[in-house]
Amino acid sequence: MTTWLPLARSKLATMSVDLKRLSPAERLLWDYGVRRPAHIDLEAIAFDKGAKVIYRRLGGSEARLVARGNHAVISINSDSNDGRQRFSLAHELAHWINDRETGAFLCAKEDIGPQDFEAKLVEKKANEFGSQLLLPNYLVDPWMKGRTVTLGTASLLGADFSTSLTAAAIRLIRRTNESACLVCHNQTRLVWFQRSIRFPSEYFLASGLHPETDGFRMAFGGASGLSEVKVEPANYWISSRGVSRLEVETQSVKLPDGTVLTLISI
Numbered sequence: 022m023t024t025w026l027p028l029a030r031s032k033l034a035t036m037s038v039d040l041k042r043l044s045p046a047e048r049l050l051w052d053y054g055v056r057r058p059a060h061i062d063l064e065a066i067a068f069d070k071g072a073k074v075i076y077r078r079l080g081g082s083e084a085r086l087v088a089r090g091n092h093a094v095i096s097i098n099s100d101s102n103d104g105r106q107r108f109s110l111a112h113e114l115a116h117w118i119n120d121r122e123t124g125a126f127l128c129a130k131e132d133i134g135p136q137d138f139e140a141k142l143v144e145k146k147a148n149e150f151g152s153q154l155l156l157p158n159y160l161v162d163p164w165m166k167g168r169t170v171t172l173g174t175a176s177l178l179g180a181d182f183s184t185s186l187t188a189a190a191i192r193l194i195r196r197t198n199e200s201a202c203l204v205c206h207n208q209t210r211l212v213w214f215q216r217s218i219r220f221p222s223e224y225f226l227a228s229g230l231h232p233e234t235d236g237f238r239m240a241f242g243g244a245s246g247l248s249e250v251k252v253e254p255a256n257y258w259i260s261s262r263g264v265s266r267l268e269v270e271t272q273s274v275k276l277p278d279g280t281v282l283t284l285i286s287i
């Protein structure tokens with residue numbers, strides 16, 4: 022039998038949650054009484070699980086977990102920005118909850134991140150669990166109702182859930198029923214991408230930024246902030262048979278590491 026519980030006393034009061042469909046990370050939040058984004062207190066969860074969180078310089082790595090018996094110390098790189106620190110905490114908490122038999126973790130920059138483009142399996146799992154701690158589907162799905170899939174919307178999602186724009190944009194793309202794709206470029210190549218479930222798999226993504234795009238101007242010039250949503254030829258961004266007649270909507274933003282994130286909607 023399915024258990025349905027109402028989300029009382031919040032703007033999400035009309036939503037019901039099927040507890041059997043929650044991921045382990047979502048179930049953890051639910052059991053801690055998380056019913057809206059502001060309830061997600063990772064430091065309190067860490068404390069309750071026996072892990073102390075400290076912020077300090079880590080000399081190259083993003084975060085570290087040192088475990089002894091039922092207690093652990095999670096160190097977060099104090100030089101990183103807020104969104105990154107929060108994702109790192111979620112990631113280390115995932116190691117502490119799921120991988121504590123494995124011992125200590127010293128997690129490098131490329132291991133921690135919602136985009137997951139070159140992480141090892143144990144790190145991918147920690148990223149996925151951590152992403153669900155920050156942006157649980159049972160809160161994100163109702164939040165997305167009636168909103169367009171743009172980077173502007175991702176920015177609002179990130180603000181409401183206290184995450185980076187990148188983490189929020191990836192969650193939007195993973196949960197939307199629209200045909201859309203996130204691409205992240207540096208000056209020379211496509212670094213990572215995330216397709217929505219309805220984005221055609223036969224579309225190849227451009228390996229570099231087209232000179233006519235705002236993304237290109239951001240990568241090579243001083244342009245910053247969120248660009249306007251633009252309609253432009255699809256072949257600036259994708260290639261496939263028949264694409265030359267298509268137009269897409271795009272919006273770009275320069276990320277703190279200098280790469281450019283673009284959301285393409287068909």
Ligand SMILES: [Zn+2]
Nearest residue numbers: 128132144147
């Ligand atoms: Zn890790």
